[in-house]
Amino acid sequence: MHLYTFLSLLLIFGPLIFGLLVMLAPGWRYKTPVIVLSALTIMAGGILLALQGPFTLSIDSGLMKALPLIELLILAIIIYIGFAIKKMLIIGLGILQLAIGLISDMLPHSVQAHVPTLKVDLLAVIMVLIVSVIGPLIVMYAIGYMKRYEVHGPEQMRSTGLFFFFLIGFLGVMNGLVMSNDLKLLAIFWELTTLCSFMLIGHDKTEDAGESAYRALWINSLGGAALMLASFLSISASGSASLDELVAVGSLLPLALICLAAFTKSAQLPFQSWLLGAMVAPTPVSALLHSTTMVKAGVYLIIRLAPGLGGTRMGQVVAIAGAFTFALASAMAISQSNGKKVLAYSTIANLGLIIICAAIHTPLAYAAAILLTCFHAISKAMLFLCVGTIEQGIGSRDIEDMEGLMRKMPITTVIAIIGMVSMMMPPFGMLIGKWMALEAVIMSPLVLFLLIMGSALTVVFWSKWIGRIQTVAYHPVYKIEDVPFSMFATKGVLLLGIIAAAAVVVPLFKRVISPMAMAMFSETVVTSRSWDLMNSASAFIEWPLFFMLALVVPVLFLVVRGIKKSHIRQPFLCGENLEGAKTTFEFRTLMDKGESARIRSYYLNPLFGEAHLTAWANPIAIALIFIMFGVISK
């Protein structure tokens, strides 16, 4: 057996077996080592696979004959769930998928020997790396998180074994999804991610959780049906069931259907509601859904389809839909005070940004899409882990309650601030990606306009949040908060990852991503303008930035170290500050009465309120999807 055969088996089926072991292990004493070992094994497997490099793998046709059976089984489970929760919609969508599946199985579809079943190219390698390096970190974080969660939660939340089975298994399913080239196999993994997310979101078994899980299931089943229809059309038209050929043939209807499926999975407008509802789940689930798995499956597929979309009218509509989501989700995030919801809207917006880049399909846009996918995964994973820690620490996820967090949880606060800064400031990767995206869409005015407005809005909600948590009076020494080792260590590793990624972003772009994009377009005709943009971005010189930072950071450090208690004064409060006040917000007012000043953040509800923005944004988004299908027939 080749090394890569072994690795792909390990990465796809390993997590399922590990998950089973964790589930069977009795009590935390046995669970913890099993979880850590399996997480480390998956990580090692992912890194080895990346070192091994791209490869393709054909599975012999005997095994492939079993696929329809597996598909049947999964759909039967979905229909069963539909009956169990008494939702006609789920049953209906399940039966629809079943029908499409059965008909396409009956079609004479020749399994060609030269078409590989698994195709691991550079893009897939990058995705596998994201899934199997960041994913296991989240799983290990969950050890400490779930221990606490079990103690505080009601009785029905204590099915931790099952929880870990789905959490770890999710990584295998996602690895399978990004590796498969066969449409049938892809559809199976697609359904499995839907099922995993249904189980994880519903973990708490509260009414809220049930409702959210149901919503995630039906929206994603709709996407699943679209994907199966696309594969049916592709098989019936060309007799080939491979993703490669589907892109190469470039028939627009299947492409549009897959885009629809990707929109549901990536929670683009109007399908955003399932991802917003998913925040009821324990935080490791949110971290996993938002950064490495699930939503990344959608954008991954669109990046994969990009050669087929590029230069078509439909591709332009997809880009506009992504841009619309980017601008509107950023606007809605401003009006939210729930930390997890702000993160959710920011995820939706960034996925929109990646979709724009993929659909524009120029070398620079392609490179931007890949960079954004990587850096978003790592930053968002860390931010969710921080919010989870904060929530357990202060008992609230409301941003207004995070006032003075710097004193209560200094380490977590600093990590969270760096995480947020990495979403928008230099020298971190997200900014580089956004910059490249802006230059890449320069010839599509509408997309460009939405992108400009969206990126101005993004800055508002991040800076409001950072401002809220870092507010602090002078403390000579900070008391380090008590956080379980697993939660602390995983965030530390992610933090190091973010800093390392910031240091290597430009070389990474020049050495890896840029040649990858160039190779991608070597046989495609692109305008000289796109090449010029690519070349000038590649010629970007980063030394002034690092030179300045290297110069100023030590100086600032020395100045900050030099500040003693005698240099500290109370802030001005329009009256005498109260001696020994608990907060420095209290001052003496009329008749010597103590008065405390309190400043809330701007939420601009009349302008950016979620309810009324959604009310007109969703119809427009639905219209854009119809237009996407409409332009095909033109």
Add this chain to the structure above:
Amino acid sequence: MIMIDPVITALLAIFAVPFIGAFLVGLDRKLTARMQSRIGPPLLQPIYDVIKLLHKEPIVVNRVQIIYAGLHLIFMVLCVVLLALGQDMLMALFILAFSTISLILGGMSVRSPYSRIGSQREIMQMLSYEPILILMLVGIYLINDSFMARDILASGKPLLLSLPLIFPAFLMVMAIKLQKSPFDFSTSHHGHQEIIKGITLEYSGPFLAILEITHWYEIFLLFFIITMFWATSIPVGLLIAAVCFFCEILLDNIMARLTWPWMLRFMWTVALGLAVTNVLWLYI
């Protein structure tokens, strides 16, 4: 752009620019004083002020403030250096934005209601002018086919003739950036408004000096961008910049302050409308 060693250009930008900025600030104060029938301070007063501030004892509310003051300065300097090296203007603009964000975060890090209101208003100011600045660069790209500052002369035709509507929009942005009435919400040069000195209220001594020096770089930057609109002949460009500068000061002295919701509406309708219209005809 004259081709000299990039390191020398960078050093020149770092050390010469603040003095030009200080001179412009001094001129501003002199002109304002004359408009108000005062004699006004000497032209180099801003420099004397900063020297005095630098010699003061460091007084702070907390230590986080200092870090943000430093970042505010360093990002601003970086922006000027990138432009002087003829680099990508979009990146320079982003870096300029992060300089402002650092100022905002510094203002928000202290537990002072005035400083915090000022910071939140500054965020609203950014929200209202940032899209216009990016649209200006889009316009320049559509004319020159390049985002590089060094290619600004490529078209051989003054930018103003191709961007006649973006130019007034930029002047409105400039009024916000210079904290001039009717847009001086977050802080102002006159410490008698309802939030006192707003965003910079809790800075003093050497750290206030850092903010002042940063402002010198910023004022030079704005002056430089106006000059760029007529880059084919530098004297004409400077003349235009001088006239615009004078108008800003005049406006500052004859206008009352309005509210930030008004500013957001005004900038997103009038100024953004002008910029979008201009960019649209460049596309067609």
